[in-house]
Amino acid sequence: MKQKIAVLGPGSWGTALAKVLVENGHDVTIWGREVDQIAEINQQHTNQHYLPDLLLPLELKAEYDLKTAVTGADAILFVVPTKAIRSVAAQLVAVLDTKPVIIHASKGLEQGTHKRISQVLMEEIPADKRQDVVVLSGPSHAEEVAVRDITTITAASKNLKYAEYVQQLFMNDYFRIYTNDDVIGVETGAALKNIIALGSGAIHGLGFGDNAKAAIMTRGLAEISRLGVAMGADPLTFIGMSGVGDLIVTCTSVHSRNWRAGDLLGRGHNLQEVLDNMGMIVEGVSTTKAAYELSQELNVEMPITETIYKVLYEGADVQEAAKLIMLRDGRSEKEF
Numbered sequence: 235m236k237q238k239i240a241v242l243g244p245g246s247w248g249t250a251l252a253k254v255l256v257e258n259g260h261d262v263t264i265w266g267r268e269v270d271q272i273a274e275i276n277q278q279h280t281n282q283h284y285l286p287d288l289l290l291p292l293e294l295k296a297e298y299d300l301k302t303a304v305t306g307a308d309a310i311l312f313v314v315p316t317k318a319i320r321s322v323a324a325q326l327v328a329v330l331d332t333k334p335v336i337i338h339a340s341k342g343l344e345q346g347t348h349k350r351i352s353q354v355l356m357e358e359i360p361a362d363k364r365q366d367v368v369v370l371s372g373p374s375h376a377e378e379v380a381v382r383d384i385t386t387i388t389a390a391s392k393n394l395k396y397a398e399y400v401q402q403l404f405m406n407d408y409f410r411i412y413t414n415d416d417v418i419g420v421e422t423g424a425a426l427k428n429i430i431a432l433g434s435g436a437i438h439g440l441g442f443g444d445n446a447k448a449a450i451m452t453r454g455l456a457e458i459s460r461l462g463v464a465m466g467a468d469p470l471t472f473i474g475m476s477g478v479g480d481l482i483v484t485c486t487s488v489h490s491r492n493w494r495a496g497d498l499l500g501r502g503h504n505l506q507e508v509l510d511n512m513g514m515i516v517e518g519v520s521t522t523k524a525a526y527e528l529s530q531e532l533n534v535e536m537p538i539t540e541t542i543y544k545v546l547y548e549g550a551d552v553q554e555a556a557k558l559i560m561l562r563d564g565r566s567e568k569e570f
């Protein structure tokens with residue numbers, strides 16, 4: 235059934251997901267705060283900064299007034315960076331006129347509180363103003379989804395009925411959605427893989443080979459699972475789309491902003507230069523801080539995250555850091 239959907243965040247991923255929804259026959263409005271960008275989407279049917287050379291469907295509407303964008307919405311999809319989730323949710327509550335399903339496709343942990351995004355959304359949007367919150371995550375570069383390349387991801391909610399609703403909204407012959415009821419596992423896998431992608435990029439930038447890349451992904455998955463389980467996740471979720479699936483795609487692709495940022499760090503650029511160069515959100519940088527602090531709080535060993543934290547926030551030399559992590563005491567692979 236045709237649904238009215240508001241997409242909050244006209245960046246790379248919000249635009250690609252909005253395109254999928256329009257192609258599936260839904261009535262879609264994308265909301266953003268930059269007047270010029272909104273005009274470009276409505277008039278040129280492009281979003282050149284975020285998805286260069288892509289012609290967007292003529293039916294996709296863009297709007298900079300939030301109230302107009304969300305009026306009558308059956309579902310509202312958040313795709314702003316993690317740091318903006320709480321403030322955008324608060325703005326939304328003030329203008330909501332329906333009780334929509336809330337979906338988010340962002341990947342990170344809130345700074346300071348270390349909360350997952352669905353927790354922030356549930357805190358900001360009272361239960362009487364929304365249905366359940368559904369998390370959308372998995373191996374999916376916006377650039378590939380935008381050109382209808384085959385992609386599979388997961389929709390997760392506590393009440394599976396809502397994950398199934400989201401599955402129906404997005405499914406088509408190039409975009410396949412699995413459901414899951416492990417919201418914690420899906421959100422922690424999504425957030426933490428970006429840290430490992432920074433490390434994987436750095437290893438490439440430093441000139442190491444495929445053995446090193448396999449090592450960081452495998453041991454990265456071990457520490458993602460350790461922290462995720464300590465936060466309440468089902469360990470099986472980490473071998474699914476939002477776990478190992480997303481880890482592989484982010485650690486091996488030049489499309490990944492996190493991988494590219496790590497690559498530049500490995501080549502000797504400093505963090506500020508790297509972020510200035512990117513012009514888009516690199517979630518792994520702030521997630522590294524939140525995850526490192528959380529690992530200290532929960533007493534979970536995360537040597538890769540700790541190493542990347544030291545490079546990003548304490549000025550550790552990236553080459554030296556790679557050496558030190560290899561010289562840690564030996565341990566069994568079976569220790570969890």
Ligand SMILES: NC(=O)c1ccc[n+]([C@@H]2O[C@H](COP(=O)([O-])OP(=O)(O)OC[C@H]3O[C@@H](n4cnc5c(N)ncnc54)[C@H](O)[C@@H]3O)[C@@H](O)[C@H]2O)c1
Nearest residue numbers: 243244245246247248313314318340341375376514515517
């Ligand atoms: N790009 C991808 O392929 C991809 C895939 C899956 C998930 N994600 C996740 O989706 C989220 C968004 O990523 P993206 O790639 O679209 O980022 P982006 O940098 O391409 O775009 C972010 C958008 O959010 C807007 N924005 C930033 N701060 C805002 C604020 N305070 N209020 C309102 N709007 C604000 C920006 O103007 C921009 O339109 C991230 O959490 C990312 O990890 C991205």
Ligand SMILES: O=P(O)(O)OC[C@H](O)CO
Nearest residue numbers: 372373374375490491492
């Ligand atoms: O470009 P990145 O590094 O934010 O990664 C994009 C997606 O999360 C991949 O699934």
